[in-house]
Amino acid sequence: MLTITNLTKRYGYRQVFRDVNCQIESGQVVAVTGRNGAGKSTLLRIVAGLLRPSKGEVLLDEIAIGRIGMAAPDAPLYRELTVQENLQFFAKAHNNVGAWHATPTVAGDSGTARHAPTCQQEYIETALERFHLMPRRDDLAGDLSSGWRARLQLAVATFAQPKVLLLDEPAANLDEAGHALLWELLDEQRQRGIALVATNDAREAERCDRALLL
């Protein structure tokens, strides 16, 4: 469960938002909406623990490092590393345990179930396949188009089966197949915990369980 109480953020004299209150139960995908500059990205960063609020608090049940996944358009990953090396780096952060390690089977593209990966290389292969990154595996992340980069960010964000998934404008650069993959991931997240999706797209917001208007 995620509880936000009287959350306020100011940058100097400029107030971004004031007294935001919200309680999110496990199994919910919540859209965070609002005009440009309303503080959607700021709210996600505060929930992730990357920014301190000016007032108020965010309470998360038993969340350790690596149990919060986040993808944001201003996070270009490591530009000098290839797609595969980026995945390997974050795999090592989580002790080489693959994203779907705890799940006995995962559904492949064809819909058939196959065994969950058990070692780093197996995870990398599975992630490359699942996020359709296989053709670009040896390309530097800095050379990827924004669409490919968004897929790689989603792969990194969902790597450790996070209890809390924070996505900032995740659909902005995705094509139709990317959208389908995104919603597949969000449906999985409902089984696992909470997702907060910052979006300006009304159709995306409608697909979420609830909306938090800033």
Added chain:
Amino acid sequence: MRMLNAAWAVFEKDWRSEWRTKAGLSTSVLFAVATPIALSFTMVRQKMSPEITGGLLWTVLLFAALLGLSRAFIKEEENGTAWLLRLHFPADAIMLGKTLFNFSLLLIMQIAAVPLFLILLNVQLTQPWLLILALLLGDIGLAITSTLLGALASSARSRGALFAAIAIPVLLPLLVCATSATSACFATSIAGTYWPAMQILIGFDLAMAACVWMLFGIAWGS
């Protein structure tokens, strides 16, 4: 074990990234190599005292190191990847990985610069093994200190300038002791100066290691 794996991953990633961009390595090595070459033209046929030689060597090494060491954290902030590290890696793994990276960067820079300095300036080296020991202890102190200061300075707006501004006063005791120990290696006898300087250098390294261990989480988190 997980912390060591994560620290090794940070170290490996930094080297892979550095090898492809060569931003810190090339700046440090170029400065450390170009300075003895320039000095060799101006100091030709001049006999320098061991104290001046030691001082010159550490001046070259310190400024070359400051050019490269600040990159470890500043690069993360500039590329917008610092928050990814904060989210996925524990602070102690980042600290250890970055310290190892800084230490190895210093070693490579010195392997290129120190022999060149000794040859071009025609320095009489009386205690080569003791010189290596003094350089290693100096490197450990430099790597540890710059890891903490790099993390502190990285979130500021003028990161590079701030890093140098806070590093020089903090590194002053290290510089004095390392210079003194190094100078003794160029003298006919090391008696009286080498070991007292080395004792303070060891003390500085241990004190800085304790500081980094306790403060890194706060510096990196802020």
